[in-house]
Amino acid sequence: MIPDLSQTICAIASPPGTGAIAVVRISGPQTHSVLNNIFVSRTKSEQYPEARRAYYGEISTNGKILDDVVVLFFKSPASYTGEDAAEIYCHGSQFIQNRLLQILAENGARMAAPGEFSLRAFVNGKLDLMQAEGVDDLIRSRNPMAHALAVKQMRGDFSARLRELRQQLIDLTALLELEIDFSEEDVQFADRSRLLETCKALQNEVVLLSESFKAGNVLKHGIPVAIIGEPNVGKSTLLNRILNEERSIVSEIPGTTRDFIEDNFNVGNITYRFIDTAGLRNTSDLIESAGVERTLVKASEASIILLLFDAADCENDRILSGIESLKSQVADFADKKLIVVINKIDLLVNAPKHLRELLDHDLVFLSAKRNENIEELMQKLTDAVQISENTPDIVLTNVRHYDAFLTISSLLSQAVQHIEGGLPQDLTASFLHQALHHIGLVTGEVSNEDVLGSVFSRFCIGK
Numbered sequence: 073m074i075p076d077l078s079q080t081i082c083a084i085a086s087p088p089g090t091g092a093i094a095v096v097r098i099s100g101p102q103t104h105s106v107l108n109n110i111f112v113s114r115t116k117s118e119q120y121p122e123a124r125r126a127y128y129g130e131i132s133t134n135g136k137i138l139d140d141v142v143v144l145f146f147k148s149p150a151s152y153t154g155e156d157a158a159e160i161y162c163h164g165s166q167f168i169q170n171r172l173l174q175i176l177a178e179n180g181a182r183m184a185a186p187g188e189f190s191l192r193a194f195v196n197g198k199l200d201l202m203q204a205e206g207v208d209d210l211i212r213s214r215n216p217m218a219h220a221l222a223v224k225q226m227r228g229d230f231s232a233r234l235r236e237l238r239q240q241l242i243d244l245t246a247l248l249e250l251e252i253d254f255s256e257e258d259v260q261f262a263d264r265s266r267l268l269e270t271c272k273a274l275q276n277e278v279v280l281l282s283e284s285f286k287a288g289n290v291l292k293h294g295i296p297v298a299i300i301g302e303p304n305v306g307k308s309t310l311l312n313r314i315l316n317e318e319r320s321i322v323s324e325i326p327g328t329t330r331d332f333i334e335d336n337f338n339v340g341n342i343t344y345r346f347i348d349t350a351g352l353r354n355t356s357d358l359i360e361s362a363g364v365e366r367t368l369v370k371a372s373e374a375s376i377i378l379l380l381f382d383a384a385d386c387e388n389d390r391i392l393s394g395i396e397s398l399k400s401q402v403a404d405f406a407d408k409k410l411i412v413v414i415n416k417i418d419l420l421v422n423a424p425k426h427l428r429e430l431l432d433h434d435l436v437f438l439s440a441k442r443n444e445n446i447e448e449l450m451q452k453l454t455d456a457v458q459i460s461e462n463t464p465d466i467v468l469t470n471v472r473h474y475d476a477f478l479t480i481s482s483l484l485s486q487a488v489q490h491i492e493g494g495l496p497q498d499l500t501a502s503f504l505h506q507a508l509h510h511i512g513l514v515t516g517e518v519s520n521e522d523v524l525g526s527v528f529s530r531f532c533i534g535k
Contacts, residue, residue: 074521075192077155080106081184082176084169085534091164096172097534099189102180103156104145109179111143111160123147131162133175139168153189154196187531191524194516201516201527202231205470208531209292217291217341221467231515233466237274238511241504244270248501268491275484281468282477288469290375294336294343295457298371300398301380302352306415310380310440311335311348314450339450342457347374352397372403376411376456378449383416383437409456411436413449418442472527476510483507 075081080100086093098106113129123145131138142161151157162168173183185191190207193199199207206225213219224230244267299307315337333348349367371377379398381391391412399405411434418439434452438445468474487503490496512518 074195074524075185075188077101077192077195080181081188081192082173082181083184083189083534084173085159086164089164090166094162094164094169095534096160096162096169096176097157097184097189098160098176098181099151099153099155099157099184099192100181101156103158106176106179106181107143107145107158110175111141113143123150131160131172131175133178138171138175139163149196149198152198153192154198155192184533185528186533187528187535188533190531190535191528194524194528200228200231201524202234202473202514203228204516205472205527206230207535209469211532211535213292214294214336215291215338215341215343218343218469221288221291221469224466225469230466234511234515237277238508238515240270240274241508241511245501245504245508248497248504268488271484271488271491275481275488278477278481278484281466282474282481284466285468285474285477288467289471289474290457291342291467292469294345295376295453296345296347296370296374297376297378297453298347298349298367298374299378299380300349300352300367300371302382302394305380305382306440307380308333308348310378310413310415310438311346313440313443313446314346340454342454344376344453368401371398371401374408376409376453377402378411378413380413380415383414386414410434411449411452411456413438415440418444473514476514480507480510483510 078101080098080102082096082098084094085097086095110131110133111127111129112132113127115127115129124147125145127143127145128140129143130140139162144159144161146152146157146159148154148156160172162172177183187208190199190204194201194204203226206222206227209222210219210226213222247267299311301307311333315335334345336343336345338344347370349370350364352364352367377398379394381394395410395412398410402408414435414437416439417437418441434456436445436449436452438449440446468477483503483506487500487507490500490503509518516524
């Protein structure tokens with residue numbers, strides 16, 4: 073996966089499709105010569121191309137002008153990739169974009185692989201692996217808190233803390249290694265009580281970082297909310313009201329929604345993934361039955377379940393029966409937040425408020441059709457997510473980091489047990505060495521091409 077840095081790469085860096093302006097990036101040792109072959113500047117400069125200066129001119133090949141463009145040139149190592157690099161700002165016609173890539177290829181540049189610009193920045197020491205992943209998270213951030221966490225990671229806050237942890241482990245391991253080297257002398261360079269105290273402190277911090285993943289994952293990917301209920305209780309209408317658009321088809325015919333519909337919506341600083349599901353009922357229709365099965369799967373995957381009932385048919389026993397049915401069919405139901413929603417109150421003279429005294433669950437009365445009390449439901453969702461806006465500086469949001477920290481925690485736990493048991497220091501040193509290895513995998517200080525391939529393959533081609 074390590075790129076051939078002798079090659080020059082190119083890619084479209086702006087979103088796909090037609091727009092006013094498109095951006096094409098170039099990086100590699102032939103960047104300057106490629107530009108000279110295809111670009112004629114109308115900006116007078118004795119030092120063309122002068123680094124970090126915009127040049128207006130035209131792209132042409134074989135005497136034919138393709139487009140008027142603006143070019144920025146970045147001289148190595150003062151570029152994102154650490155190489156000679158350039159950005160070409162052309163008009164956003166898809167024909168122009170594709171033809172420009174062809175012209176670049178004809179002049180010695182090849183198409184970049186996904187994430188290759190960031191991979192080159194990593195290889196050239198401009199970013200560590202965690203910072204590179206922070207760049208990808210920043211591009212994909214969907215709410216203010218996810219954005220803030222991505223910025224911290226991209227700027228190296230997480231990397232700096234890991235370097236501190238790594239240095240403490242190196243210091244511990246060095247003392248134990250010294251004892252091993254002088255084992256025949258029967259001397260101790262590492263005070264056992266101090267060694268044990270430091271190992272426990274490191275393990276506690278690693279555990280706290282691992283536990284932060286649950287909140288970090290929610291901030292990054294959003295909280296899945298399944299809208300569940302029998303046919304024709306207003307699930308699709310409710311989703312449309314929440315999203316403020318006609319996302320789901322609404323019909324008086326029961327069973328209209330036969331598969332789930334999913335969309336995101338920000339409430340405050342949190343992203344919610346709302347899932348409109350097929351109605352729960354016994355049916356002989358094979359397609360509808362498949363939809364019901366998918367509904368139960370989505371309910372199992374959700375963190376919050378909105379269980380809808382029709383206000384005209386919501387006796388206490390019926391609601392409790394519906395909850396008990398879900399409990400028996402939905403995995404890990406006890407770990408989920410349940411909000412009972414009584415819909416269609418616009419059809420009643422008086423909403424059945426006595427249910428508040430009979431149920432132990434959060435209860436909301438609303439009319440999705442008239443957009444009544446939707447704000448109350450949104451507040452219930454906000455209350456259900458106990459994440460402080462003052463998130464700590466270091467929060468795990470990446471599954472790869474989480475898996476590594478679980479391993480590191482286990483290794484440090486074993487090291488603590490060996491120290492407490494007075495076991496040979498070479499075994500303790502071995503556990504610390506392995507912990508160092510896994511920290512290195514997180515930051516990229518320990519190179520693993522499979523890991524690099526997995527990380528950068530998720531990037532867009534132009535990044």
